Amino acid sequence: MLSFLLSRLLSTLVVVLGVVTLVFLLIHLVPGDPVQAMLGESALPADLEALRTALGLNQPLLTQWWNYMTNLLQGDLGTSLYSKEPIIDILLERLPATIELAIAGLLVAVLVALPLGSIAALRKDSIYDNGAMVFSLLGVSIPNFWMGPLLILLFSLTLGWLPVSGRDGLASLVLPALTLGTALAAILARMVRSTLLEVLGEDYIRTARAKGLRESAVVVHHALRNASLPIITVLGLQLGTLLGGAVITEIIFAWPGVGQLTIESIQRRDYPVVQACILLISLSYVLVNTLTDFVYAWLDPRVRYSGSTTD
Amino acid sequence: MFKYQIFMPLSVLIIWFMLALLGPWLPLQPNHITLQNILQPPSSSVWLGYDDLGRPILDRLIMGARTSFFVAFWVMLVSITVGTLIGTISGWIGGYVDLIIVRIMDVFLAFPGILLAIALSALLKPGIENVVFALSVVGWVGFARLARAQTLSLKHREHVLAAIALGARIPRILRYHVIPLLLAPLLIEATFGIAGVVIAEAGLSFLGLGVQPPAASWGSMIRDGKSYMLYAPHMVLAPGMALLLVVLSVNMLGDKLRDRLDVKSQS
Secondary structure (H helix, E strand, C coil): CHHHHHHHHHHHHHHHHHHHHHHHHHHHHCCCCHHHHHHCCCCCHHHHHHHHHHHCCCCCHHHHHHHHHHHHHCCCCCECCCCCCEHHHHHHHHHHHHHHHHHHHHHHHHHHHHHHHHHHHHCCCCHHHHHHHHHHHHHHHCCHHHHHHHHHHHHHHHCCCCCCCCCCCCHHHHHHHHHHHHHHHHHHHHHHHHHHHHHHCCHHHHHHHHCCCCHHHHHHHHHHHHHHHHHHHHHHHHHHHHHHHHHHHHHHCCCCCHHHHHHHHHHCCCHHHHHHHHHHHHHHHHHHHHHHHHHHHHHCHHHHHHCCCCC | CCCHHHHHHHHHHHHHHHHHHHHHHCCCCCCCCCHHHCCCCCCCCCCCCECCCCCEHHHHHHHHHHHHHHHHHHHHHHHHHHHHHHHHHHHHHCHHHHHHHHHHHHHHHCCCCCHHHHHHHHHCCCCHHHHHHHHHHHHHHHHHHHHHHHHHHHCCCHHHHHHHHCCCCHHHHHHHHHHHHHHHHHHHHHHHHHHHHHHHHHHHHHCCCCCCCCCCCHHHHHHHHHCCCCCCCHHHHHHHHHHHHHHHHHHHHHHHHHHHHCHHHHC
């Protein structure tokens, strides 16, 4: 187990290093002079020079990279050009909202997908199965930036049941969570169905039924438990799509999270903040994926000893 | 198998393709502003009504079809070519080259969903070329990973070993003995890839990072309509429906294709 943990941690470290480097390089992709782009055409030469020095953009690339890395390790992400506050403070202020939304979206996905996928598998080719698969096809095909407005139109503007936007109590979380969770629910429901179908054909399920267990016990304790491994893997991988989708969902519902901050900062040309947001979201994803691998290894002893989860 | 499950999505995609291709030759006025028509609902003469600037929505929808089709086409072309090439070479050479390429792919995969595309198109100047660039930067990795995995198993197959034994050169082996065999899984991946790119392009435009006004994209049409939803729901419904139809059709065909070509799921 220890060697698995170590090798997994090492490769995570390499990926983290790569992600940080790529995000660092992003600012150099800005066509022309990035400082000019940030301050606008009418900026004074002295201001341009001051910002260039402040951001260290006049130093050699390698020095810049080294400074970026060392500052990052000390929790220093620079200051916002817009509010002049330390970026780390702004991020920490926005992070809880995004975590809340992501967990709520995940909950929606699991709570919809598990029963739906299970029923579809247990009543294969029935009307329930077909219905679940139609839901799943629609769910992956409907863009969240269309579904969100439609939900607002129905539940907020027409029925008046839920708030249109903002973050104020549990009611305001419902529509964003539904918007964010639907696509994942659709993918997951399909996965639950196919994995469960595979597991239900196993000998130990027949044994469990033969010894007279109730069908619910067979499904929950024997089938779902064994089907959980691939489902957890898909969940971990798809969490990235969820985090990416959170950016758009936060914009639709004016949800004050990191995603909204990203887009706001893009509009303000506050590139250091944009960089920091991208970094935070992708590093969270890397962290979640590594944790998923550990959970996987903990659940399935075979992984620990072969030392790999992918092959 | 139901015939309509293939026929319907195929017709939608053909219409999408035709509209995209013929758009410039149709008598459209997607940017023609008529103040007296602002937010006019659909009628028998103007099927989809007018938007907040009094522009006909049907005309803009067709121009939007053109945007999404061309973005999808170019992104898939670049992603498949670059991805297959890098993946095949990486899998074939192995060793340190493979190790480094795999690490690079891991780094690209660490950016969740369209986040990297958002970052790229935000920092580059907004516009359709940069949307294509940003989505290709994100898109090639999936194909590279798939091509690499396939190549790893293919290179030990007997027909490949025979080609090596006969002294064929590596480009020839890859061209005639490896790449043709990995086309089926790539084709399935590409189908779902199209759906992803169409949604991503509209998503970027929804965020204001895609094609710039007055050019039309289904995503920016949804964004514009959002503010008038209570008075003019057709502004949001029409482009969303178009988007859903295309993505749904692509996904349906992808499913059918996978059932047909994927040997694993048949056994």
